[in-house]
Amino acid sequence: MCEVKAITQATFDAVVQENIDDFDMEPNEALEDAINQFLSQGISLGMIIKEVGMNAEHEVITLTKSLEKYKSTDLDSTEKDALKKTLLSLTEKFQSDLAKRYQASKIADAHVVLFELCKLNADDLDLLNDCMQTLSALVNGQPDLVSKEATAFFLSIIKVLDSSNEEIALLVLKILKFSCLKHEQNRVNFVKEDGIAIVLSTAEKFKDRPQVVKEACGVLRSLTLDDDVRVQFGKAHDHTKLIVTEHKGMERLFDFMREHASDPAISSELCLTMSKLMVRSEFCQQLVDMGGLDVILGMIDKHLERQNLVRHCITLIKSISGNDDVKVAVVKSxxxxxxxxxxxxxxxxxxxxxxxxxxxxxxxxxxxxxxxxxxxxxxxxxxxxxxxxxxxxxxxxxxxxxxxxxxxxxxxxxxxxxxxxxxxxxxxxxxxxxxxxxxxxxxxxxxxxxxxxxxxxxxxxxxxxxxx
Missing domain, CATH: 1.25.10.10 (Leucine-rich Repeat Variant)
Incomplete structure (x- = not known):
């Protein structure tokens, strides 16, 4: 296997600064020259912030370090406003570039600071919302940043939420989903903390809020994946079996399918999620026995123009047709x-x-x-x-x-x-x-x-x- 060559952010920044100081280049010219120089040497710059830092430090790092002064439970209104403004700026920067998310965590421990702010402001839902918004942007594509303690904390938050806190529920589910994608240990921790039951209950609590149901489906699907290359054997099948058997996930999701059959967007998510649960022949038969086949075919017929829904419905038909008896029922229907x-x-x-x-x-x-x-x-x-x-x-x-x-x-x-x-x-x-x-x-x-x-x-x- 070809070894990937990499450098630190400090090394890259030093070369850019050297171009400016020693060769009298303009900042943009110095940056472009440094990029070309490293790429010509076969060095990967995927996780490098390719900008000219101000005062030897990138803005995203400076903003992250500034969060330390807000680690208190008795902030006044002015400090809260300043914290909100900083969090908003960080969220925008994290969403714009994976390299900024990576370097903010590596250099300034952004994930540690943001999690501490979430804990400190757990009773202030307004501030908690802003902290989680930034943390959600940070952990997208970086599941290693979510600890076992963080998983337990966010599950405890969502467990006691009432149905009026839709935004908090959405952010918690997003963080949990990002933490489980491509990270087997986080999935194991999630299941041990009774995460499946909590997420299904949250979906039922917010059943009239399609976005929450959609995010809950995303969390459940992440548990059915075997996408962590660092482990030899994952527990995707075990987790899927737990969802269906111990937590009655298929019946509960099917109730959503019937209830939201007229909503193409949420129906699409539910069909995709249900298709991931069809890992055993008896599960396929169980869905048909509940009337699932008629609902699926009805959704295709009713929403024939909605390509995303149609595709996911067909994926579900393909999944359940792994059972020979169901295959016959599909053709007969x-x-x-x-x-x-x-x-x-x-x-x-x-x-x-x-x-x-x-x-x-x-x-x-x-x-x-x-x-x-x-x-x-x-x-x-x-x-x-x-x-x-x-x-x-x-x-x-x-x-x-x-x-x-x-x-x-x-x-x-x-x-x-x-x-x-x-x-x-x-x-x-x-x-x-x-x-x-x-x-x-x-x-x-x-x-x-x-x-x-x-x-x-x-x-x-x-x-x-x-x-x-």
Whole structure:
């Protein structure tokens, strides 16, 4: 693995200052020269503030250090106003650049100071709101900055909030979500502090506030991820199982789905979250038994123009169709026809095409009767058109290859429709363009279309090693 070369902020600033002092460069010229100099040496400047500091220090660092004087519980109105102004400035700077967030924490311990201010002002909701706004901007993309103590503190805050404090609830949920993304230990700490129950209860407490429900969904989804490269094995499946079984998360989220079925934005979030919970066959069946399939299909039919909602609904259909009995129920309920209708209507949207093709792949897997239903709706031209429109999108090409393979593997008569529309040539082109992504899928599709395909026989039993 190639080692990334990095420097400190002090080193970068020193070179910029040297350009100004020793070479009489203008500040902007000195900055540009320093950037080019380090980049030419292969040094990463991703976490470096690329500005000329004032009085040898960047403004974001100066502002962060100035917070120390406000660490008191008896601030007068003038001091509170000054603190609010400083927090607002810091929030804007943190939101503008990850490098500023990183350096503020590394050089001035911004996360420590802001957390202390949150604790000191826990009873002053107005100041607490401002402190958390800044902290939320700081920890975005930096989950390491949120400690176990901070997780417990924010959960204790949200646990006792009444339904009138929507802004505080939103900020707490954002901080918790940012802390759990790409950080397995923070997720474990969150679950140990009974965070799942608290977040679900908060969503129910604020059920009439769509933004709070949306952020609560984001927190729950973060627990279902296995995205921390620093740990060998995550607990994503265990956390998902806890949400569904011990905390009745599926039933509680489904109540929101029915209640907010007319709101496309919140319905989209709920469908996406529900799809992340479908990690076991019995969970898929449980959702259908509750009437979930009818609600999902109804939302697609009612909000066919809303692309984001439609995509997440289809993702959920694909997830629950991992259960063979549910797969049959989807087709019997007209789900296959609805998928094809969506594919035709939103053919220009790569993400919807990918989702539709993935769902078709699942519905047609090992089920010839489903293949007949799907192909009866003139599906081949729509799939080929999607491949033509999104030739650069590897996801669309991969799902198309898999769908074609499943649709013809046990029903060879359907291969004619794809070949007549030029699917085989498109598959070959896609394989050349995205070879690393769909080498196997493209060859499987060509093989089952019964057209020419070059298959490598890696081992011939001749007592020699495998060749690549």
């Amino acid at each position: 007209g789900g296959a026809e609805l998928l094809i209708q969506v594919l035709g209507k939103h053919n220009s949207n790569a993400q919807i095409c990918e989702s539709c093709l993935a769902a078709i792949t699942t519905l047609s897997l090992r089920n010839p009767s489903h293949c007949d239903v799907i192909m009866a709706k003139n599906t081949a031209p729509l799939m080929v058109q999607a491949m033509k429109l999104h030739s650069e999108h590897a996801g669309v090409q991969k799902q198309a290859c898999m769908a074609i393979r499943n649709l013809v593997a046990r029903t060879r008569q359907h291969s004619t429709a794809f070949i007549e529309n030029g699917a085989d040539e498109l598959i070959r082109k896609a394989r050349l363009l995205h070879k690393e992504v769909l080498e196997d899928e493209s060859k499987a599709a060509l093989r089952d279309l019964e057209v020419h395909v070059e298959l490598k026989e890696r081992w011939k039993g001749e007592n020699v090693g495998i060749t690549y």
